[in-house]
Amino acid sequence: MAQVYPIRNLLAPGLVAELRTALQAEATPWVDGRQTVGRDGTKKRNHEIAADSPLRLELSDKISAYLRGPLTSETLAFRHLCDPRRWSPFLFSRTGPGGGYRDHMDSAVMFRGAPEEMRSDLSMTIFLTEPDTYQGGELVVDSDMAYAPTFKMAAGGAVLYATDAIHRVAEVTAGERLVAVTWIESRIADPIARQINADLLQVMSVLTRDGACAPDIRESVVTKLEKVRSNVVKRHTG
Structure with a gap:
């Protein structure tokens, strides 16, 4: 089984509310999430903030600044578990009824061939909507196993998991699931x-x-x- 680490309350409630307000605004530039998928785009049914959107970079920077800022017990746990050298800009995802992401693996190398190329050791999903506001949408890690762990955390909670784990996002049947996702290169590769x-x-x-x-x-x-x-x-x- 891959390494999986849930962290409750990774982000402060005020930051979560700020992110959610921005993501739910009418002018938010959502695009088809298949823009960031690899070989099989049919697996993915969601929307993401456009990769080159200034809003995406602004919100990503807010999360990164918080994780690098004054320590809380949760951000300390994040640092202990990852020993992060760096992480990718956060991707923001919106999944409504009928949406989800079937079994897949994340890329082992991000930004291949670019100056910012990085090895991805750990993936992290941060939940931004409360679990009782949508149905379905669970993150299932090691989803190729019979007893795969399933996560649907309170807003601000995060799940760290090995990037090479097969995982999926269960179909959302009602409401709307908002998350932020990043990929982390640890100082310790093993x-x-x-x-x-x-x-x-x-x-x-x-x-x-x-x-x-x-x-x-x-x-x-x-x-x-x-x-x-x-x-x-x-x-x-x-």
Whole structure:
């Protein structure tokens, strides 16, 4: 099974509301989502903000600035799980009744041949509408498996998943699903080493909280974990 990490409340409610207002405005430049599909355009039935739209870049920059800004427990989890070197501009998707995206994989390399070419290790979907405002539209990861995990998170929640996982968006039967999607290049190319790094970072965060570890051993334990983490990163950084 591919690595899958849900993060509740990744984006603050105020930012989510701002994004949703912009996306639901009458003048929003939606185009057929098949513009960004690969070989089989029949799999995809949705709309996206035009790739070259100033609005898309503006909204994408707002999310990126938030993720790079003052840490919250959720944005810290994002950094720990990804150890991101960079991520693509966010794609904004609108899916109404009858829309969806059948089983597919995301591209292993984004912007191939361009100066901004990047390896895509992790995909991330951020939900921007509340789950009770639309029916269907679940994100199904490892959708080629019998017991694939399914996600339909509250607005502002996100799901990180391995880019090489087969996944789909279930058909929307009522209402409207709005999401933002990006692809992330991690500093650590190997997924197992990336998971070890994330686990070590999370343990270190717990140990450094007040009362989580006896004061007389806390410093030595955290220092030892930092040594292990440093060796993992140096050995596996791509």
